[in-house]
Amino acid sequence: MAPNDGTQLDPWAGSYAARAVGLVSSEVRALFSVASRPDVVNLGGGSPYVSALPLDDIAELCARLVRERGAEALQYGTGQGTEELREQISLVMEREGIVAHPDDLVVTTGSQQALDLVSKVFLDPGDVVVAEGPSYVGALGTFTSYQADVVHVEMDDDGLIPEQLEETLRRLAVERRRPKLLYLIPNFQNPSGVTLSGPRRIQILEIARRHKLLVIEDNPYGLISFDSEPLPALRSHDEDGVIYLGSFSKTLASGLRVGWAAAPPAIREKLVSASESTVLSPSMFNQLVVSTYLANNDWDGQIKVFRELYRERRDALLQALADFVPQARWTRPAGGFFVWMTLPTGMNSKLMLPRAVSERVAYTPGTGFFADGRGSGHLRLAYSGPTPDRIREGVRRLATVIDAEQEMLTTFTGEVPIIAG
Amino acid sequence: MAPNDGTQLDPWAGSYAARAVGLVSSEVRALFSVASRPDVVNLGGGSPYVSALPLDDIAELCARLVRERGAEALQYGTGQGTEELREQISLVMEREGIVAHPDDLVVTTGSQQALDLVSKVFLDPGDVVVAEGPSYVGALGTFTSYQADVVHVEMDDDGLIPEQLEETLRRLAVERRRPKLLYLIPNFQNPSGVTLSGPRRIQILEIARRHKLLVIEDNPYGLISFDSEPLPALRSHDEDGVIYLGSFSKTLASGLRVGWAAAPPAIREKLVSASESTVLSPSMFNQLVVSTYLANNDWDGQIKVFRELYRERRDALLQALADFVPQARWTRPAGGFFVWMTLPTGMNSKLMLPRAVSERVAYTPGTGFFADGRGSGHLRLAYSGPTPDRIREGVRRLATVIDAEQEMLTTFTGEVPIIAG
Numbered sequence: 053m054a055p056n057d058g059t060q061l062d063p064w065a066g067s068y069a070a071r072a073v074g075l076v077s078s079e080v081r082a083l084f085s086v087a088s089r090p091d092v093v094n095l096g097g098g099s100p101y102v103s104a105l106p107l108d109d110i111a112e113l114c115a116r117l118v119r120e121r122g123a124e125a126l127q128y129g130t131g132q133g134t135e136e137l138r139e140q141i142s143l144v145m146e147r148e149g150i151v152a153h154p155d156d157l158v159v160t161t162g163s164q165q166a167l168d169l170v171s172k173v174f175l176d177p178g179d180v181v182v183a184e185g186p187s188y189v190g191a192l193g194t195f196t197s198y199q200a201d202v203v204h205v206e207m208d209d210d211g212l213i214p215e216q217l218e219e220t221l222r223r224l225a226v227e228r229r230r231p232k233l234l235y236l237i238p239n240f241q242n243p244s245g246v247t248l249s250g251p252r253r254i255q256i257l258e259i260a261r262r263h264k265l266l267v268i269e270d271n272p273y274g275l276i277s278f279d280s281e282p283l284p285a286l287r288s289h290d291e292d293g294v295i296y297l298g299s300f301s302k303t304l305a306s307g308l309r310v311g312w313a314a315a316p317p318a319i320r321e322k323l324v325s326a327s328e329s330t331v332l333s334p335s336m337f338n339q340l341v342v343s344t345y346l347a348n349n350d351w352d353g354q355i356k357v358f359r360e361l362y363r364e365r366r367d368a369l370l371q372a373l374a375d376f377v378p379q380a381r382w383t384r385p386a387g388g389f390f391v392w393m394t395l396p397t398g399m400n401s402k403l404m405l406p407r408a409v410s411e412r413v414a415y416t417p418g419t420g421f422f423a424d425g426r427g428s429g430h431l432r433l434a435y436s437g438p439t440p441d442r443i444r445e446g447v448r449r450l451a452t453v454i455d456a457e458q459e460m461l462t463t464f465t466g467e468v469p470i471i472a473g
Numbered sequence: 474m475a476p477n478d479g480t481q482l483d484p485w486a487g488s489y490a491a492r493a494v495g496l497v498s499s500e501v502r503a504l505f506s507v508a509s510r511p512d513v514v515n516l517g518g519g520s521p522y523v524s525a526l527p528l529d530d531i532a533e534l535c536a537r538l539v540r541e542r543g544a545e546a547l548q549y550g551t552g553q554g555t556e557e558l559r560e561q562i563s564l565v566m567e568r569e570g571i572v573a574h575p576d577d578l579v580v581t582t583g584s585q586q587a588l589d590l591v592s593k594v595f596l597d598p599g600d601v602v603v604a605e606g607p608s609y610v611g612a613l614g615t616f617t618s619y620q621a622d623v624v625h626v627e628m629d630d631d632g633l634i635p636e637q638l639e640e641t642l643r644r645l646a647v648e649r650r651r652p653k654l655l656y657l658i659p660n661f662q663n664p665s666g667v668t669l670s671g672p673r674r675i676q677i678l679e680i681a682r683r684h685k686l687l688v689i690e691d692n693p694y695g696l697i698s699f700d701s702e703p704l705p706a707l708r709s710h711d712e713d714g715v716i717y718l719g720s721f722s723k724t725l726a727s728g729l730r731v732g733w734a735a736a737p738p739a740i741r742e743k744l745v746s747a748s749e750s751t752v753l754s755p756s757m758f759n760q761l762v763v764s765t766y767l768a769n770n771d772w773d774g775q776i777k778v779f780r781e782l783y784r785e786r787r788d789a790l791l792q793a794l795a796d797f798v799p800q801a802r803w804t805r806p807a808g809g810f811f812v813w814m815t816l817p818t819g820m821n822s823k824l825m826l827p828r829a830v831s832e833r834v835a836y837t838p839g840t841g842f843f844a845d846g847r848g849s850g851h852l853r854l855a856y857s858g859p860t861p862d863r864i865r866e867g868v869r870r871l872a873t874v875i876d877a878e879q880e881m882l883t884t885f886t887g888e889v890p891i892i893a894g
Contacts, residue, residue: 062739063713064687067653069619072594075746102547110547111539118532126523126531126726161582161730164753172618173493193750197593198490232488266485292484305547307757309582318483325496329614330751332585336728338756 070177071199087414093446095369096414098242098389098434100302104361105354110305113344121340129336131328133159133312137343141298141312144346148274149288150296152314158323159334163272163299163311167194169326170268170295173319174232175200180224182265183235184212186392186421186430188242191235191270195423202423203231209383211248212236214255221263234265238286239274240388243421243432247386250283257290272299272311273388275355278363280386292316300342302389303355308338362389368440369433372447377454382433389436392418394429395454398461401431404453413449491598492620508835514867516790517835519663519810519855521723525782526775531726534765542761550757552749554580554733558764562719562733565767569695570709571717573735579744580755584693584720584732588615590747591689591716594740595653596621601645603686604656605633607813607842607851609663612656612691616844623844624652630804632669633657635676642684655686659707661694661809664842664853668807671704678711693720693732694809696776699784701807713737721763723810724776729759783810789861790854793868798875803854810857813839815850816875819882822852825874834870 087094117125132138138154145152160166167190175181177199183191185204195202203224206216217234224231236256238248248256260267269286287296299311313323327334345351369391373382381394393415395401402417418430435443508515538546553559559575566573581587588611596602598620604612606625616623624645627637638655645652657677659669669677681688690707708717720732734744748755766772790812794803802815814836816822823838839851856864 062737064737064740067595067685067687068743069593069595069597069600071597072743072747075594075743075750097549099549103544105543105547107539107543110543111536114539115532115536118528118535122526122528122531123524124728126526126728128518128520128722128727161752161756165751168751172490173496174488174490176490176492179490190750190753197747197750264488266488301549305758306549307545307547309752309754309756316483316485319485322489322493322496326493326618329496329611329618330586330589331582331730332611333730335582335730335756335759337726337762338758341758 071197075197086409091412092409093413093442093449094437095433095435095443095446095450096416097437099437100306100358100389101361101436102305102307104357105305106349109349110345113348114341117340117344125337125340127336129333129339131324131333133157133334134336134339134343137339138312140343140346145285145296145298145314148271148282149284150314151288152296156314156317156320158313158315158320158327159339160311160313160327161331161334162301162306162309163270163297163313164190164194165327165331166297166311166313166323167191167268167270169313169323169330170233171195171198171200172326172330173322174266178229180229180231181233181235182217182220182231184237184241184244186243186418186427187235188237188270189420192421192423195235200232201229204422204424204426207241207244207246209246211238211241211246211252212256214252214259217256217259221259221265231263231265233268234260235268235270236286237270239271239282240276240385240390242273242388243390243416243418244392245383245385245388245390246392247283253283253286254289257286257293261290261293267294268297269294270297272297272302275303276358276362276389277387278359278366287314295319303358304342304345304351308341310334310338310342362436364440365435365438365443366391368443369435369447372444376447376451379458380454389434391433391435393431393433395431396458397429398465399454399457400428402428404457407457408450408453411449411453413446413453415450492618496618507830512833513830514834514859514863514870516854516856516859516864516867516871517837518858520858521727521810522779522782522857523726523728525778526726527770530770531766534769535762538761538765546758546761548757550754550760552745552754554578554755555757555760555764558760559733561764561767566706566717566719566735569692569703570705571735572709573717577735577738577741579734579736579741579748580760581732581734581748582752582755583722583727583730584691584718584734585611585615586748586752587718587732587734587744588612588689588691590734590744590751591654592616592619592621593747593751594743595687599650601650601652602654602656603638603641603652605658605662605665607664607839607848608656609658609691610841613842613844616656621653622650625843625845625847628662628665628667630667632659632662632667632673633677635673635680638677638680642680642686652684652686654689655681656689656691657707658691660692660703661697661806661811663694663809664811664837664839665813666804666806666809666811667813668704674704674707675710678707678714682711682714688715689718690715691718693718693723696724697779697783697810698808699780699787708735716740724779725763725766725772729762731755731759731763783857785861786856786859786864787812789864790856790868793865797868797872800879801875810855812854812856814852814854816852817879818850819886820875820878821849823849825878828878829871829874832870832874834867834874836871
């Protein structure tokens, strides 16, 4: 009898597409299930704090919408999304200096779907996507599901380093590998919390243009800024070379799954066709909920509420880190949901996670944010979900785990771990 | 200067993935825009008549949902969908004889997304999908967007002909082409309106098993039956060899985009991962709307309302066809939304469409429902949207177009067109 290696249990194991080999459960998904226990302080998932929304207003809005426009809200729509919402999105993008005609927009089922559509339209197997290192785990998963290779470029506190990008592109040219897309999260990046500086935006666009590299600007957090007005978007400098991805998941409600892409006309046309073959049309109901909310409710006031709320949580996290884990390093985000932590040398965030969960605190190990196996010395802390007190308690718990880990390392190696350079 | 052939206007024309070449505007989309004028009787689009829904009840339900479970409804969910909804879907599928555990299910953004996920997981470029001829235009678009080839198998009034399927598979084996999926819409098929008979379901499953062909059973219309209870689903006979796709688009509201797939465990796991990389999670809000509706409202009563409504419209269409277009042939659906019409020989439904729209009636030309260019002698009539009076008026207008067309053909050829065999 042939040995049973598990795959034999699946009678269709020989039928999958080559790309489906890369389809495995994400680390974030595995985390979600443990971290959802109420006794665990969840610094892992980057869920927005939707309880801060005016639920009574939204309840009333939904009821009115179904009564007054039910036949429209409950029906199929077009693949591109409603003109009403696209006009409103044009105005939203003006806040970051973008001039986009509603025709340039495609409404998507969350900006995750926009990532999928861009990948579907551009990525052949073996194509290269250049991305920040670290980068958003969900984007890396999408790119690799199309059998593309992700090549990371180093960041510092001002975001992606232009010289490193130039160097990477030179190396890829020598290796005869084709970079198709440059994927960037310029504001309060997931997972690093870092913002790409104004001057670097210009430099990077110039490099991308020279190398005929299409830029994907993913900006779900841009309006969640704590200290200043948002920087002009990359797309505001270059309409032909940038696909901009936006989302209402962080400024309104992730449960509605409403995002968008702004793209040059020929690309936009392909994105619409790709979306039709993927979901037919985005939910009319959810589009109308967003449109009605934007037209009638105080969205600016709500964004201010979110900014204050998340700023307070960020401050709590940074203070707790300084108080409890002084031996580690971390970033200082000016907006968004995330802090990126560098552990003392020799420590492994993935191996440490089960112990952290036993201590009732969860985080996301750094490895998920690299496509090349790096990241074990890092972890992502999300401050968007828990209250400031819970965040402080979570960091206290995390500190006991790190301290114990360090003690064990010292016992085994006889050396005091130091911070990596 | 090089001639400008149009593609030069797109600076990214050289960057698209090979699969994106197949991404073009669908014929149905082009149709939607003309046929939406209120003076046109739209027999083209298969939109459900959502105005028959109890809008006040749904309005109230949405408001209560946001007030009582807002923090859940407006938040991200899991890739697989809520357990609550998957349990309810299990019960829905029992109506067609399917025993499925909630774990076997993946909730999707409409069943179109389930088609996309199945394609993503199974189809390599050059793989063959065997489908009824004609078949659902949206499925053909999805299959070809993954660079698969669709091979059609003939139908008659009892659905796909098993002997023709066997013959097709034999031919593909000789040609060394690999059929991966058998795509079927067994009930009130789109576009033909035909239902696959009980005995043929068993025969086809046996052939598929023997050829290791995975069956995709797409069943959006099953519960919209006019004359009898639904036949047992293909999946009720074979859990390991069938992926079943269901939808609330026709029994509740297409604007919510809630569908599902029931699949063998190993496949289901891959579909969930593929869905996460496509939309992260289906809309929690819309899942909870459907769950709350199913739990608290008279869904069975609503399905009866829809059955009566669509039966009346089907009857109106069939009567009008008999009265006004006796020289054509058409199918007699026992449920669903569609009648498939065969024009007198020599007539071309695609070329005739602009004249029909001038006469203020729209239909869908048959060519969209074949992947191989056939179908010009046919057209699809959807009776789901217009009232019986409007349907009769639409067929009257269509008859004048067909009569004029026939007269022109007779003038040019000197022959009286006859029905194709």
